[in-house]
Amino acid sequence: MNIKYFHNLTTQPLTLCFTVSEGFQSQSNTQMSYQLTLAPKEKKKVSYGDVYCNYIISLSVTYNLDGMRHTNDTCVISAVSDMANLLNNSSYIAISGLSSLQFEADA
Secondary structure, three states: OEEEEEOOOOOOOEEEEEEOOOOOOHHHEEEEEEEEEEEOEEEEEEEEEOOOOEEEEEEEEEEEEOOEEEEEEEEOOOOOHHHHHHHHOEEEEEOOOOOOOEEEEEE
C-alpha cells in the first residue's frame, strides 16, 4: 500500500477523488479510484493502490460555494510536470486555495 496525507486548508468542505495507474506510460492499463471528504482544516491519511498500481494520474476537487457546485479536475499530461511531481513524489498534499470561474452576462 501507498500512503498520502491530504490536508484541507480552506474554509470549505471538499470531496477529493483521485485515480492511480501503473505509471505515466501505462495510464490505460489497470486503474483504481479513491474518494474522500475533508472538512475545513481537516487532515486525512489515505492508503491507496498496490505495489504495481501507485502512480496518481488525476485529482478532482469538488466543493460548494455561493449556491453552486464547483469541480476542479487536474490530470497529469507530462511525467516531468510540477503537478506530477506534487502528486507522486510528495507524501503530504495540502489544498490551500480554491478558485472559481468568473462570468459576465451580455459581454
